[in-house]
Amino acid sequence: MYSYLAKFMTIYFYSTRENPYGCFSNFSAHGFNLDEAWWRTSEHYFQAQKFIGTPHVEQIRLVLTPKDAAKMGRERFRPLRSDWEQVKDDVMLKAVLCKFQTHADICEILLSTGNQLIVENSPIDYYWGCGADGSGKNKLGQVLMQVRDLLR
Secondary structure: OHHHHHHHOEEEEOOOOOOOHHHHOOOOOOOEEEOOEEEOOHHHHHHHHHHOOOOHHHHHHHOOOHHHHHHHHHOOOOOOOOOHHHHHHHHHHHHHHHHHHHOHHHHHHHHOOOOOEEEEOOOOOOOOOOOOOOOOOOHHHHHHHHHHHHHO
């Protein structure tokens, strides 16, 4: 019975095309100013921060799509910063918070979720999402719920 009810108390998102929660995706077209630069999406910001102090930051910032930013961020010929595993959750929080502080319309959508669980329903990401079998860490969902709490 609990799992049946939990399913209805949980908000799942993944694609930017999902209404109204597509704005929760890091690929959503909600740009913001952060660290003295304009970022097209939170995906652009997040991926670029993997290479802080290198020209790769600006290269990623300037690509047109979040898909391209994600691809560039995953290419391992770039020198990944040595502390990335320790800072990546804080980098994500910083980006997502700025995104929702910048856009009142999506801030309202996030706040409208009340205390519902938010899950990135990614079939491939077991860290930021729930993974194909639901066993993932759902870190992006956790960040969104933390941002929701901060914005209240």
